[in-house]
Amino acid sequence: AQSVTQLDSQVPVFEEAPVELRCNYSSSVSVYLFWYVQYPNQGLQLLLKYLSGSTLVKGINGFEAEFNKSQTSFHLRKPSVHISDTAEYFCAVSPISGGYNKLIFGAGTRLAVHP
Amino acid sequence: SQTIHQWPATLVQPVGSPLSLECTVEGTSNPNLYWYRQAAGRGLQLLFYSVGIGQISSEVPQNLSASRPQDRQFILSSKKLLLSDSGFYLCAWSKVSYEQYFGPGTRLTVT
Numbered sequence: 001a002q003s004v005t006q007l008d009s010q011v012p013v014f015e016e017a018p019v020e021l022r023c024n025y026s027s028s029v030s031v032y033l034f035w036y037v038q039y040p041n042q043g044l045q046l047l048l049k050y051l052s053g054s055t056l057v058k059g060i061n062g063f064e065a066e067f068n069k070s071q072t073s074f075h076l077r078k079p080s081v082h083i084s085d086t087a088e089y090f091c092a093v094s095p096i097s098g099g100y101n102k103l104i105f106g107a108g109t110r111l112a113v114h115p
Numbered sequence: 116s117q118t119i120h121q122w123p124a125t126l127v128q129p130v131g132s133p134l135s136l137e138c139t140v141e142g143t144s145n146p147n148l149y150w151y152r153q154a155a156g157r158g159l160q161l162l163f164y165s166v167g168i169g170q171i172s173s174e175v176p177q178n179l180s181a182s183r184p185q186d187r188q189f190i191l192s193s194k195k196l197l198l199s200d201s202g203f204y205l206c207a208w209s210k211v212s213y214e215q216y217f218g219p220g221t222r223l224t225v226t
Contacts (some may be wrong), residue, residue: 032214042219043218043219044159044217092158101211102164
């Protein structure tokens, strides 16, 4: 079985400051990793994904994440945040196997960017 | 390009009334389809998934059901709503690349 832990439920930060949203996972099989963003009253939008290759993954809106297999982590970072980055961020994993693409989500981290 | 639609966008229903939420996908064929529920301030709970027409798997026992009458149509239903059914319902689709793409969601309030 797989589980995802997002270590911070809320992260307040000032505009133009750097931010890191932490994600740890547990799995007995290899997984693919994802970060999604959800703006108020909207669906989820894929920010970035790690399937294979370089452990540093770049996504949309200036976000990047680094896969650390030994620490089973996939932390999301942005060097300088904007007010428009205020949203809920979800980390998710998908076990690599045949069949349907099951996603296991963390509980989410609410990023609040203040002026 | 692919798009996913959900309707209605918002819905207020009394306890005990029936429910039908619809999701359709355009621009792809034979997608995997999913229904999620997001309760206030909580993460996403997978309710149902489907790998083909008429093939539905349930992740969580509840008073909801799902159907897939056409390749790109996924319907979430209930015969009698409970207060606990309130939430934000999200439909998603995927193909072989593992990531899922989400619709805009339906906000359901059961009163």
